[in-house]
Amino acid sequence: MADASHDEQKPTYKRVLLKISGEALMGDQGFGLHPPTVERIALEIKSVHDLGVEICLVIGGGNIFRGLQGSAQGMERTTADYMGMLATVMNALAMQGALESLGVFTRVISAIPMDQVCEPYIRRRAVRHLEKKRVCVFAAGTGNPYFTTDTAATLRANEMSCEAIFKGTQVDGVYDKDPNIHSDAVRYDEVSYDEVLQKHLKVMDASAIALARDNHKPIVVFSLDEPGGFAGILRGEGTYTKVG
Template identity: 55%
Template structure:
């Protein structure tokens, strides 16, 4: 296997499947099966999940809500998604631990770096909820930060598109996909990969990012095995 420890970033929108809002159980179950395939291959997996399918702080701010309050609401939404993914994984026999950056003792552990790493080393999937626990930071930034903290080999961002394009492929049919691109090119071209704080964290810590289509079954294990799937940023 190419990687020993992977941080998988899933957007909240990816959990919607074909729905307009909320959680598509079929999509979550597919993700759980794909994650199990990677775990069964002996790779350690940690996960960060967004909350945009339930609540998005930036959108709420535009409608007049105070930004910090809206962001905290978004963090709670991520925990709901984490619990749904945790349930789907445990239903198929994956041992998991959910850790939150905001204390919620009744439903998850607090985020403790050393404990998270011990869980990973013992074969458990660790799911990180509530972002960084701070307003004004996205779950992309949380994914980069947690990946660096737990010494992951790579951040894999599972999306609904199969990589990074020169333009939005859903709007521009002439857009072409990059197989590999540098962090500097992402800056220079203003590509919408992850937010710039997340990109900078990865760049400064020499942590590669892979953007790929998580909705296509088998892509996750192919990446873990070193196949060329999606776009690599390094």
């Protein structure tokens, strides 16, 4: 009977964007893609899709290449950032493969045209995919250097009229300091955009937070390592921090 009551409970949001880092796909490896981890995250996304929620995704590329690190090592920043964008396309294709193996129709939509492997970004077409209950994975960031995938996620969430941005991390919310280092770190249940900026809380970069604030887009920070956590939050359960 408990499952029936869960099914009856309508999800909090009808359309959301999930932002995850490339590092989330590494598993215990120090680099690259870990297929069992990709599949585990795909199962989390499917569980939310099964609730009838329309989902789009933005995945970082840090597990393959990080533009800032490349430029720090003497590579020209623009070139390094474009390499990072290509890394996000590889991650998006991996996630598409995992989702479609679970029976979830998925489209990879790239800000940099590469017709053989994914669709170009056309806003109206992407909205139609969501309306048809397909998962959209937005790849290649904004298509421009000097912008992070956090900013790309906030931009796409606004363009797709998502009701919230979900930021999947390795901790169950936003803390006043790193909970992995400080045992007395305190988790916020709710925190304002301005507090995040003033206290330099590591949620998203400043331009992404400002873009979310200006468009009244709430950011829900939760642990992607918690099985069933993503679907649970949409049913009003679980532990998370809401930035708004």
